[in-house]
Amino acid sequence: MLPKFDVLQPQSLAEACALLKKHAPKGVAVLAGGTDLLVNLRLPVIPDNLPRSKNARPLPKAFDKPPAWLVALSRIPELHGITEVGDQIAIGAMTSLTDLAGSSLIRQKLAALAEAADNLGSPLVRNRGTLGGNICNARPAADTLVATVALSGRLELHSARGVRIVPAEEFATAPGKTVISPDEILARILYPISAGKAGSAFYKLANRKALEIAVVNVASALVLDEKGKIADARIAMGAVAPTPILAKQAAQSLIGLKPSAKLFKEAGKIAATECKPITDHRGSAGYRVEMVEVLVRRTLERSYEL
Numbered sequence: 001m002l003p004k005f006d007v008l009q010p011q012s013l014a015e016a017c018a019l020l021k022k023h024a025p026k027g028v029a030v031l032a033g034g035t036d037l038l039v040n041l042r043l044p045v046i047p048d049n050l051p052r053s054k055n056a057r058p059l060p061k062a063f064d065k066p067p068a069w070l071v072a073l074s075r076i077p078e079l080h081g082i083t084e085v086g087d088q089i090a091i092g093a094m095t096s097l098t099d100l101a102g103s104s105l106i107r108q109k110l111a112a113l114a115e116a117a118d119n120l121g122s123p124l125v126r127n128r129g130t131l132g133g134n135i136c137n138a139r140p141a142a143d144t145l146v147a148t149v150a151l152s153g154r155l156e157l158h159s160a161r162g163v164r165i166v167p168a169e170e171f172a173t174a175p176g177k178t179v180i181s182p183d184e185i186l187a188r189i190l191y192p193i194s195a196g197k198a199g200s201a202f203y204k205l206a207n208r209k210a211l212e213i214a215v216v217n218v219a220s221a222l223v224l225d226e227k228g229k230i231a232d233a234r235i236a237m238g239a240v241a242p243t244p245i246l247a248k249q250a251a252q253s254l255i256g257l258k259p260s261a262k263l264f265k266e267a268g269k270i271a272a273t274e275c276k277p278i279t280d281h282r283g284s285a286g287y288r289v290e291m292v293e294v295l296v297r298r299t300l301e302r303s304y305e306l
């Protein structure tokens with residue numbers, strides 16, 4: 001059921017970038033954990049030559065032309081691991097979701113990201129799936145992308161042409177579409193960490209407790225000043241727009257004020273006016289709007305507690 005392709009296993013980031021450039025004319029894709037890519041390569045799951053009923057919807061296709069080459073990133077050491085350097089934490093794109101969820105450093109300093117990784121898929125998917133793969137798949141409900149947007153993550157994109165940094169909130173442009181060029185590799189994700197009191201939290205509402213894409217997911221991050229007032233706030237929402245989005249007005253309403261249950265409730269109400277959900281098989285637009293209000297309040301309360 002899979003189309004034919006060859007797998008290349010570069011040993012360095014520079015070699016991987018060169019391979020992407022070389023094989024671009026015949027079609028090439030980056031392979032991380034493969035939990036999305038290998039599923040997409042099988043689409044459509046019903047072969048074209050089999051008869052279907054007259055009114056059947058067209059089968060989804062991930063690729064117009066399947067890639068002839070896959071560049072596997074698993075053997076590139078610089079793409080693995082979590083490091084704290086100065087006022088930021090750098091995470092290699094090939095770091096598995098299991099390693100992310102289990103890292104005490106991430107739990108302590110980037111709680112929303114650890115919680116997002118912990119709530120993604122199942123143990124099997126988390127063992128194979130990577131942070132970079134979840135971000136690059138750019139689904140509207142991608143759990144770690146929502147957390148990364150709230151945590152002001154910046155994406156380090158490498159190619160044979162050089163390196164560029166993209167803020168996480170500017171990365172996804174439509175469901176499954178990003179600003180990444182076919183010759184670029186997401187190498188690291190950089191998260192600023194605050195010296196003062198800071199906290200973050202992630203909530204995912206889904207129709208099942210595991211192996212389920214979010215109906216709504218929200219991540220919030222707060223930084224307090226020395227007087228205990230909110231100096232910085234970020235609220236990211238998933239599955240309520242074509243890409244994860246920031247609730248900018250809700251976050252702005254918190255700045256300079258003392259945290260309180262009433263303040264967080266009001267912010268939830270404002271965030272509900274900032275989302276643009278659709279109705280689909282997971283939930284109605286109206287339900288999603290109501291849940292944004294609840295989840296924003298709860299993530300803010302937990303960010304403050306942490």
Ligand SMILES: Cc1cc2nc3c(=O)[nH]c(=O)nc-3n(C[C@H](O)[C@H](O)[C@H](O)COP(=O)(O)OP(=O)(O)OC[C@H]3O[C@@H](n4cnc5c(N)ncnc54)[C@H](O)[C@@H]3O)c2cc1C
Nearest residue numbers: 032033034035036037121129130132133134136142143186
């Ligand atoms: C059963 C199941 C359950 C799932 N549950 C969830 C869920 O609850 N929440 C959720 O958000 N997702 C879920 N997913 C989607 C998927 O598992 C995750 O998105 C996963 O993190 C993808 O990572 P990966 O390493 O397997 O990526 P891959 O499948 O290898 O790659 C995904 C895409 O990103 C590109 N890519 C990967 N890494 C890079 C890189 N470093 N640079 C450039 N491009 C890159 C690939 O070319 C491909 O287009 C689920 C999938 C399955 C099969």
